[in-house]
Amino acid sequence: MTRTILMVCAAAVALISDPAMALEKTLDGKPPLVTGHRGAPGYLPEHTLEGYRLAIEAGVDFIEPDLVITKDGVLIVRHEPLLGGTTDVADHPEFADRKVKRTLDGVEVEDWFAGDFTLAEIKTLKAKQAMADRDQSHNGKYAIPTLQEVIDLAKAESAARGRVIGIYPETKHPTYHAQLGMPLEDKLLDALKAAGWTEKTSPVIIQSFEVGNLKYLHGKTNVRLVQLVDADGLDQDGNITLAVPSAQPYDFVVAGDKRTYKDLVTKAGLAEIKTYADGVAPWKPYIQPSKQVDANNDGKPDDLNGDGKMDERDRVLIEPTAVVKDAHEAGLFVHSWTFRSESYRLASDYKNDPSAEYKVFYDLGIDGLFSDFPDAAVKARSASY
């Protein structure tokens, strides 16, 4: 009893002595988790061991491998089954005839598809920066990793640094992969089992934009699961907009289920998510929306920074939604994405300072986030927590 009282007193003193402390706001009372989104793609090509290492050096809790599969059934790490945007495959004449048209979640795309390449062929490719406005000087240097290589990296870095670095794999396009006869889930489970990661306390969180595969995984593993919640955009007034292919989980589309991503973050939707997942990860504007303004009443949104183009800098924050509160009440933790430091991606309120955006979200009690610039996320967290 005495010990309990002492601990309570110590906690109270800590709260009083540090007004910035907001530990009570997250679901578990701990500081929010920072995940290196696809590694550290603000600096290095996404989904490379080099990018993951940079994120780990920056102090992240988790690194994020997005998962697709090769022709010979190996889970590799890419944001899409498409290879054109993030590798140098277009520079390989031997693969020119592999560029094909295929339907991905109802949308026809022409590209090179990972499932048409063996792992040995994938290993002849090199990663490139996906975003044209970011540093291209590391293109052509780094290999495409397998899931196993990412697991091995997380374990080695955890041992070397004396702190736990987890992995936050995303099953990409589960319905597409299942329809190809190459489902991802059992191979992921096998790899996690071999790593000894099968429990809620394991340093693993699995995420997906689809629902069915998470329900399947819920029946097969105890590791934490997260429902991603997508959208197409945000309208002038700050309302979420939906459009194919970002209106519904694709397994809902196939099943004829009419519910949209917006429906997933209603109280009823969150209660349903709680039946198969531990957390929900909505796109940032589901939590903190922004709107355009028309102060000069010309019927057009104002170019707030006067640079002649419209971007995030020409939006202002509006009232946060109840999504964090509602999710916490449903017993779900809330992770959000994607935090990026480029000033044109920051609402005018943030005044070109990414740390201001992190502070808003940390103060709203989010339990974790995905950042392209993990050092900025970690630094801002240490200011808030």
Ligand SMILES: [Ca+2]
């Ligand atoms: Ca992802």
Ligand SMILES: [Ca+2]
């Ligand atoms: Ca105007």
Ligand SMILES: [Ca+2]
């Ligand atoms: Ca502008």
